[in-house]
Amino acid sequence: MTQWVIAMESIGLLWICCMLASSLMMDFIGHTGADAKDLRGVPCHYDITSEGLKATCSHRYLTAVPTNLTHDITVLDLTQNQLTKLDNTSFTSLPHLRYLYLQSNNMSTIESGAFQALPELCSISLTNNNFTSLPTNIFSRNQNLQIVDLSANRFVSFPGNALNSVPSLTRLSLEKNLLSSLNFTGWRSRNMTSLVLSSNNFSSLHEDDFLSLKEARIDLISFAKNNLTSLENGLFQNLDGVREMSLTDNQISKLSFHLFLGMSSLETLHMASNLISAIEPLAPLPNQTNVIPNLTYLDLQSNRIPSIPPRAFWGLGNLIQLDIHQSRIDTLQNDSFKGLESLEILDLTGNHLSYVTKDMLLFSSRLQSVVLSSNWFTELSPKQFGDIASLTSLNLARCRITDLRPQSGGWNLRNLKVLDISYNRLVRIDKNSFYGMANLTTLDISNNRLLTTIENGAFASIGRLQSLSLSHLSYLGQLHSPFTNLIELTILDMSYTSVALSYELFTGLSNLRRLSMRGSGLSASSFWDSHTEDLPVLSALSTLERLYIKGNKLDLLKPGAFQGLQNLQKLEMDNSDITSLNDDIFMNLTTLQSLSINENHIAELTSRHLADLSSLVGVSIKSNEIKGLASDVFANNPHLSYLYISHNHLTTVKEGTVLPRRTLDVSNNPFSCNCEFTWFLNWINKAEVSIIHPDQTNCSSVSLAPFKNQPILAFDPTEVCGPKVWVYIITIFVIVTCIMICVVAYQRRWLINYKLFHLKILLLGRRDDHDGRERLDYEYDINLAFDDDDEQWVRGILKPGLEERLTDFDRIVCGDDDLPLGMYYIEAITEVFEQSYKSILIVSNRAVDNHSFISKLRLAVDQMNEVELEKVILIFKEDIPDGRLPYLVRLFLSKNKPYFRWSEDKYGQKIMWEKLVRELGYNKKMNDILPI
Template identity: 35%
Template sequence: MNTSEKPRDLFPGITKLYLSRNELISIPKYALDGFEKLQVLDIGFNHLSSLHNESFCGLKSLVNLILAANKIKSLPRGSFACAEKLESIDLSHNDISVLDPQWFDGSHRLSTLTFYQSNIDDIKNIPWNATNLQTLILKNNDLHSVNKKKFVGLKNLKFLDFSMNKFLDISVDAFEETCSLEKIIMQNLDKFTMTGLFRNMHQLVFLDMSYLHSRLKVTSCCQFSYTSALRTLDLSRTKIKAEDLVQFESNRSLFSGLVSLHTLQLQKNFFNDFHLVPNAFTPLWNLRKLNLTGCHIQQIDLGVFRNLTSLTYLSLAANFIRIIPEKAFQDLHNLRTLILKFNSITVIEKQLFSGTSSLQNLYLHGNQISTIDPFTSIPPSLKLLTIANNPFTCTCQLAWFREWLDKVDTTVDHRSEIRCSSTSFKSLKNQTIWSFHPKDYCGVNIYLIVGVSFAIVTVLTLSVLVYQKRWWLNHKLFLLKLAIIGFQEIIENQGPEDYEYQLNLMFREDDEWWINDCMKPFLQERMPHLEHIVFGDNGLHPGSFYLNAIYDVIENSYKTVLLLSNQSVEDTWFMTKLRMAVEHMNDTKLEKVILIFLEDIDGDHLPYLVRLLLSRNKPYLLWVDDDADGQELFWAKFEKSMRANREMNNVIPV
């Protein structure tokens, strides 16, 4: 074909050209020159084995190119560079063994590449120049391994699908060069081990690892630490077990970090011990849909769904559940669809649905429910109910539920399959539940009438007693409130830094050894911020009268500590210091004195003032020798006593 003599724009109105299912074996240079408005070109299902890098020159408007189902094994470098507006290329069902990124050099607008079932077993470790590529489909090929070298240059890649590459080995660094990935599909792989591959994929929104041929291995529970944008996670049919959902040593969930997750598919796995992992879904407070269909679940922990306050869809179908704890769904206020069909449920707890105030669709068919007790909470929002194929016992105990079915506007599916079991009234055996009319079988319930009457009499009697004893009850309730809730202590606004001395220690000279061996090391190690401390008489102002100096130190100290021993309580000067400290407490109305007993003192030997202080619950500490734990407790109490000065509401008579 002599393209130099062919006039331009021969076919100005053609935008789509379909040449599929012909006998084409090659496309010469500029073969399609003249189709300047052509946007879609389908050359699939031909016999093309190769192309020229100028085969598509002249196609200035081409956007979508289909080369599927040919015999292409290799392509020249820059095969599609002439079609400068090309965005999508489909090379599925060819015989490409090694994918070479250089084939697409110059295709700067290329955004979608499809290689479905093209026999690809390797990708050359060459950087991609098609930097605008956003979708790469490698599904159903023979890839053996992928690492970061396979995707160098694909900084804008959003969607990657390498499902059904059965023996694919995915390196831990495979996605380091594709930091913009939002969607990954990797279904039907032979094996896969989670080694932190997705940990730092900040933009990942959709991840599908379903239909794994062997058990998914999880090396740790930190797989999604920073995958905070992920909204859909499909782990269905990955053969994982309940023990994979939580790391028992740290009690950390596999789903930690998935704060934006909306949909979690876990159906067809092996959660026999599901009740042992109550914290599995704790991080998923934004989850909307949870599918646990066919997971061999036998028991449910009452707290397993506690944090799923945004959940709208929950499926527990086709498991082996017999009883569901009454509070299992209490926090699912937004739940709209609950699927419990095909289990072995025998009892519906009365308050099971009390927390599901938004429930609209409830599926209970195919269980072993024989009756539903009176006063069972059923949400008024319910629009659809399926209860077929349950062995209902049509007796008076079921009468209220039968009447409820007639009153509500709820749609009941499969009505003809809701039947009375062999344990029903004789005439109702194997009949539909609609044949059961409670008025014909159940008279007045004398037990109910007697019970209600007794309850009314009891309430009236209690009301009279409560009224007569109302002041006594108010007093007891006040004391109970203080015991349970407690009260807020009033403390001094000033701190240690507002005083001239942070601590004032008073003691006899015989007890100075304790100050040097115990108190000083403690203060240096644990309370170094206390810079101004008075150690006994040595710290008094020189030149002042003794009593004046003592009073000055007491008045200007944040805390005054007195060391008591059998000898000190006999010391007149020491007891004078104690009396002066107590008088200062009365003047300031602040508990600024701490008593430290260095030894046991017999009660008869205790001075009246000391016993008076102890009777008023004022701070005191008892030192213990040769007991490390006891000494640690002593210092902890001392630190606590130093935190604040509590206000007093009474005066100690001195």
């Protein structure tokens, strides 16, 4: 028992009054929203990154480098500030700096020693400033510097004097400057991986410009997006160490490979988006092989080349990929590509070709892929592509092909694996259409919207086919056995093609893994064979793993529609006009891992629907009409990790609902953020789950006032649902007032208690609920039990006080000395407890550690339980910490049994004596017993 407990009993009514007064101020206290982020004056932010300690000082309107940065930083970000210059002392306190970002300031001046204190600097960005030049040898002390980015400045000449002292430089960008001429004199970097000079003002270049780079090894040099028009032959012969060059997006009108003679290391050349209208072939001159570029990739897309001349690419015998798409080509010669013995990929997409012959494509025994999509072909026959033995991929999509015309001997494309003839104008596929393509594995016939006929056995000659796309075709009617012999087919796409399903249609597809029939006009009855009503059309596809049937009319789909799909792992039924699901619709789909039923009108999802889906990992029920989830809806899905249930009508999540372990999307639901919602917020905070679209997961307008239309993650239930809410809403004035009242009340607590006791007697009167036995019926009036150390206080204060106030109580047993003689000790104690009208036990710090005293207390409580009368009173002689109170004392107090506390205060003593005398006047009947 502590003094605070008794004090609070005295001032309880006063405190409640204070709290009620403070609650009147609730409407004046709200949540203030954060203004737009303004970092002006905000200290730099530090982070540990893979590059070391990073200081982010961007967007802070700084006019100078901060001087209070820790000297351990390795990365410094000063972007988007208002720096105008760097002086020699700007970085003197940062000896370990390795990465320096200074882009998007307003700098135009740097002192020559600005970076001398940075010996470990390896990367610097000065992008988007106003530099026109840099001091000579500014990087002389930065011998580890590898990357310099000077893009988007105002340099009119190459800053070689600033860079010639940095032999370690590997990447340099001067993109988007005002350079119109080059001067690499004195530049000593010999191992460049990238030199970017794009988007400048170069209109011409000269052979001598690159003389200083003759022995330099440069992986990439770029002159893209300049104004280059006509370039002289042999211009780049000094760049024999360059591996990749970009001249994209200039105004070059003629491609002459003499321009690149001497570039023996050149492997990749980009000349896209120029004005090239002619190609000047290299003349086959003797002893010239060693100076011809060793190109493996040539990009000529988006030019204006009407015709490819004979031997246009002679000398490029190592070229592997040639890209000339969208270059307005309408004519090819039989020997246009002669000399390209190593070519593997030829891309002529988006030109104006209407006819090719196989002679044009027999130039390389290594040719594997030909892309001729978006040209003007009208037919496809072996005269064009037959007998190309090396060909593995042929793309003729988006042409104008109306007919496939195989000859009697077939195509003789024995190695062709991929054929794309989508987006054409085919009207018929017969059984000989693909004869001679025995090794074809992927066939795309989609988006031939005039195609209405596919013969039975149309694909029988391509028995190794693995992927077949028949999507976006016209109505195919009742197909019987078009897929004969396709025992290796794993992917079949018939999306957006209206087809009448039957069990026979899928017979023989013994290895099918993925079936797509999105938007194919299917209904609930489509999944049952029209000839045998109880035969599901999909039941033959026992190997099927993924089924996509979104965009159909699947309402009232009967149980058993998915019978036989014992290996199904993913099922997609989005946007299918489903209003309700049969309880057994997913029966026996024990391997299903992903279920998607988005964009329907489903109002209820129960555990019965998902009962058999023991392997379910992810469920997506977005954009439905679900108003609530039962707490056990996912009880049978122990592996559930992903749940997407956004755009529904959920107002709450019931306590105990099984939720996913990794990802949860409940955005755009009208959640009511009230105290019942607390458990869900606690679950989110404790679970290691990713919340998708938290900014769109908001409390609705019917939520508690402070949280209306706010993100639910901002909802703090403790502010309104727990006792702490009062602490946050009370005003300073009321707090101070209540504290003052409490202090005064505590100081006068005994007087207040004394007055309240008499007021209670006046208003309620005295209770007289006793047992009917008179005091004189007992042998003793009072039994006083205490520890030996408390005997002086009992005999000096307590007993005299009782004798003074209760003069007729003259039979008082005081301690062990007054026990009756002739009995054993325990028997004597028991006898006194039984024959005493009242028993008073004195509780003190020494008494609670005394086993003899605790035994007496147990005997007293036993006797009290036996007679069912409150004959026992506890008097606490002193404060005892709560942690030291014995269990039996705690039990006694918890049952509201009589107890008093001795106080040193005179009013406290006075009220105790009056309450004690009143309690000694009768024995109250007990309604319950103490379970000891």
